[in-house]
Amino acid sequence: MSAVSGFEQWLAPAEAAASGLQWLATRRGEARARVQGQGVPGTKQEAWRYTSLTRLLEQGFSAVAESVPLQPEAIEHLLIPGLEAWRVVLVNGRFAPELSALAGLPAGVRIGSLAEILRTDPDAVKDRLNTIAGPDQPLFSALNTAGLDDGLVVLMDAGTALARPVELIHLSVGSETPRVAQPRHLVVLAAGTQAHLIERYVTLTYALYCTNSVLEVTLGAGAVLEHQRIQLESPDAFHLAALYVRLGAASRYRCTNIAVGASWARTDLTVRFSGEHAACDLQGLYLVGERQLLDVHLDVDHCVPRCVSREYFKGILYGKGRAVFDGCVHVARDAQQTDAAMTNRNLILCEGAEVDTKPQLEIEADDVKCSHGTTVGQLDPEQLFYLRSRGIGAALARRMLCLGFAGEILDALTPEALRMQVTQEVGRRLEQAT
Amino acid sequence: MLSVKGLRAKVGEKEILKGLDLEIGRGEIHAIMGPNGSGKSTLAHVLSGRDGYTVTAGSVTFDGQDLLALAPEERAHLGLFLAFQYPVELPGVNNTYFLKAALNAIRAARGQPELDAVAFMRLMKERLKVLHLDDSLLKRPVNFGFSGGEKKRNEIFQMAMLEPKLAILDETDSGLDIDALRIVADGVNALRNPERSVILVTHYQRLLDYIQPDYVHVLARGQIIRSGGKSLALELEEKGYGWLGIEEAA
Ligand SMILES: Nc1ncnc2c1ncn2[C@@H]1O[C@H](COP(=O)(O)OP(=O)(O)OP(=O)(O)O)[C@@H](O)[C@H]1O
Numbered sequence: 001m002s003a004v005s006g007f008e009q010w011l012a013p014a015e016a017a018a019s020g021l022q023w024l025a026t027r028r029g030e031a032r033a034r035v036q037g038q039g040v041p042g043t044k045q046e047a048w049r050y051t052s053l054t055r056l057l058e059q060g061f062s063a064v065a066e067s068v069p070l071q072p073e074a075i076e077h078l079l080i081p082g083l084e085a086w087r088v089v090l091v092n093g094r095f096a097p098e099l100s101a102l103a104g105l106p107a108g109v110r111i112g113s114l115a116e117i118l119r120t121d122p123d124a125v126k127d128r129l130n131t132i133a134g135p136d137q138p139l140f141s142a143l144n145t146a147g148l149d150d151g152l153v154v155l156m157d158a159g160t161a162l163a164r165p166v167e168l169i170h171l172s173v174g175s176e177t178p179r180v181a182q183p184r185h186l187v188v189l190a191a192g193t194q195a196h197l198i199e200r201y202v203t204l205t206y207a208l209y210c211t212n213s214v215l216e217v218t219l220g221a222g223a224v225l226e227h228q229r230i231q232l233e234s235p236d237a238f239h240l241a242a243l244y245v246r247l248g249a250a251s252r253y254r255c256t257n258i259a260v261g262a263s264w265a266r267t268d269l270t271v272r273f274s275g276e277h278a279a280c281d282l283q284g285l286y287l288v289g290e291r292q293l294l295d296v297h298l299d300v301d302h303c304v305p306r307c308v309s310r311e312y313f314k315g316i317l318y319g320k321g322r323a324v325f326d327g328c329v330h331v332a333r334d335a336q337q338t339d340a341a342m343t344n345r346n347l348i349l350c351e352g353a354e355v356d357t358k359p360q361l362e363i364e365a366d367d368v369k370c371s372h373g374t375t376v377g378q379l380d381p382e383q384l385f386y387l388r389s390r391g392i393g394a395a396l397a398r399r400m401l402c403l404g405f406a407g408e409i410l411d412a413l414t415p416e417a418l419r420m421q422v423t424q425e426v427g428r429r430l431e432q433a434t
Numbered sequence: 435m436l437s438v439k440g441l442r443a444k445v446g447e448k449e450i451l452k453g454l455d456l457e458i459g460r461g462e463i464h465a466i467m468g469p470n471g472s473g474k475s476t477l478a479h480v481l482s483g484r485d486g487y488t489v490t491a492g493s494v495t496f497d498g499q500d501l502l503a504l505a506p507e508e509r510a511h512l513g514l515f516l517a518f519q520y521p522v523e524l525p526g527v528n529n530t531y532f533l534k535a536a537l538n539a540i541r542a543a544r545g546q547p548e549l550d551a552v553a554f555m556r557l558m559k560e561r562l563k564v565l566h567l568d569d570s571l572l573k574r575p576v577n578f579g580f581s582g583g584e585k586k587r588n589e590i591f592q593m594a595m596l597e598p599k600l601a602i603l604d605e606t607d608s609g610l611d612i613d614a615l616r617i618v619a620d621g622v623n624a625l626r627n628p629e630r631s632v633i634l635v636t637h638y639q640r641l642l643d644y645i646q647p648d649y650v651h652v653l654a655r656g657q658i659i660r661s662g663g664k665s666l667a668l669e670l671e672e673k674g675y676g677w678l679g680i681e682e683a684a
């Protein structure tokens with residue numbers, strides 16, 4: 001039996017997407033070898049201790065590429081009212097130019113489809129693609145790399161600026177055979193540039209599918225990226241996300257991660273500081289209900305001195321929902337004057353729900369300010385009574401308190417129309433919970 | 435409008451209300467005084483339906499309905515309001531949103547249409563003025579980070595917005611400065627009408643200079659042990675509770 005039994009089907013399109021680029025073929029081939037060289041991780045492996053892959057394997061996803069032609073009207077209801085953005089739409093992982101909005105980009109800025117750039121100007125991405133994720137990729141990143149062909153690319157040269165956010169809409173459309181889309185995104189901000197990236201994973205219909213995305217981000221010196229990632233996959237879907245972020249000196253990165261959809265979701269956020277005085281702010285909200293499993297892993301590597309990181313994740317669990325928060329902040333021996341604080345707060349609405357939370361600090365330096373904290377609690381009966389004594393029904397009162405809890409994270413979403421849209425969706429899901 | 439008869443209530447195994455009788459008529463203002471720990475807040479909580487109390491005997495009717503059979507929100511829909519001795523902070527719940535949800539829930543329960551945003555804002559501005567409250571409080575989470583006095587005024591502001599038929603003010607005067615006390619009293623007086631009744635729980639005669647009560651009761655050891663007019667409050671102020679045959683709490 002092959003060690004990767006179950007995932008061969010994910011590898012299929014590597015040959016299909018032959019590009020004639022030697023360097024690309026080599027990178028894909030190495031990833032393929034890596035996939036074949038490692039077995040399916042079991043729950044004995046620390047990174048998968050709480051999350052079994054059995055359910056994912058059982059679905060028999062395959063990476064069949066099929067184009068799904070859609071008219072712009074089909075996605076109109078998914079757009080954020082009033083938001084003017086440079087928009088890249090991927091349908092089942094493939095660039096859909098007719099749905100995207102990229103006309104009139106300023107000089108020195110490239111925003112578009114990876115497939116297109118690999119075809120027309122591969123040298124623009126050659127030195128960046130797959131270099132942040134590095135050679136030791138875990139299984140799902142390696143699977144993505146082995147089949148790497150399309151996704152979002154944002155490249156900003158020094159001295160450029162963007163007046164609008166960049167919006168990625170990853171749209172999944174169900175198909176007869178359950179398929180996996182493996183979009184690969186690359187964001188490179190040169191020194192001194194600023195951008196706002198909104199990533200949204202959405203679906204047109206309830207459907208069974210899998211998304212296995214990888215995003216690589218590089219921020220040059222002093223660059224600033226505001227990144228919002230909204231996962232609203234179909235309730236039946238499987239969602240894997242690996243984010244690899246490299247932060248240059250004095251750069252700023254803020255990531256707001258909202259995970260609401262999917263029946264099975266796993267996020268790995270890996271951040272590495274490569275220059276001093278940089279700061280990253282990783283925050284997130286997960287909402288996990290009946291039949292849902294969500295697993296968040298953070299890996300923040302302070303390998304240079306004088307950087308600041310904040311990790312703040314909040315979760316609401318209900319039904320038989322199950323979540324895992326596994327955060328690790330590592331401070332290298334030389335990384336003096338690191339300032340890091342990690343917090344994970346969970347609200348459990350009913351008895352069947354469960355969370356395993358494991359924040360960890362690994363500190364080798366001696367002059368640092370680091371902390372971590374975790375809470376798992378329930379709604380406060382005093383607060384509930386206060387609301388009800390004002391005439392607010394029990395269900396709405398519970399929902400208001402949950403939204404109050406979530407608001408701390410949701411309030412970071414901009415523009416306002418996005419915040420409202422996501423807040424409404426969270427409220428709608430909470431109706432089932434309260 | 436409110437009739438409490440022989441009410442007995444326990445917290446856990448401890449009996450706190452021990453056969454309490456109280457009749458409140460429409461439009462009347464009743465002051466309830468009494469030593470610390472005598473059961474005043476417990477009475478307020480039992481009336482408003484807070485969990486954690488077991489009523490073992492007696493009855494409470496409000497406008498002819500069995501109050502004790504109702505959920506807290508249903509009591510609010512009937513027109514009952516409690517200004518908390520210790521208002522609860524609701525981090526993340528916006529004050530305006532909260533008030534709007536409360537007002538519209540009450541209106542919906544009474545078969546009235548929801549107030550639209552404009553009408554709601556107008557009402558809010560008007561009531562804020564009466565209470566000399568800064569409208570920045572509206573943009574903040576309910577009571578979160580409010581000063582003690584702001585919390586108390588926010589309670590009265592909510593009362594002014596929700597226009598209850600019976601308001602129970604549990605030591606709303608405690609912790610207020612002299613100006614705030616007058617403002618709160620003005621707020622209550624502005625709401626006075628022949629249809630509306632108030633229970634003032636207080637330790638201080640001073641509040642009663644501003645809000646003239648029709649009746650004053652002394653609650654001690656879980657019962658109303660004495661009732662009288664305004665002069666009873668003056669007498670208590672002067673003599674303490676000792677002369678009524680009870681010790682003042684330490
Ligand atoms: N949850 C509880 N568990 C145990 N005892 C309680 C609880 N709640 C109230 N009590 C007790 O019941 C008694 C009455 O309390 P209550 O708060 O009603 O007094 P009060 O008259 O409002 O006092 P104060 O004037 O100090 O506000 C006190 O002895 C108090 O300790």
Ligand SMILES: [Mg+2]
Pocket residue numbers: 474475476519604605
């Ligand atoms: Mg009290």
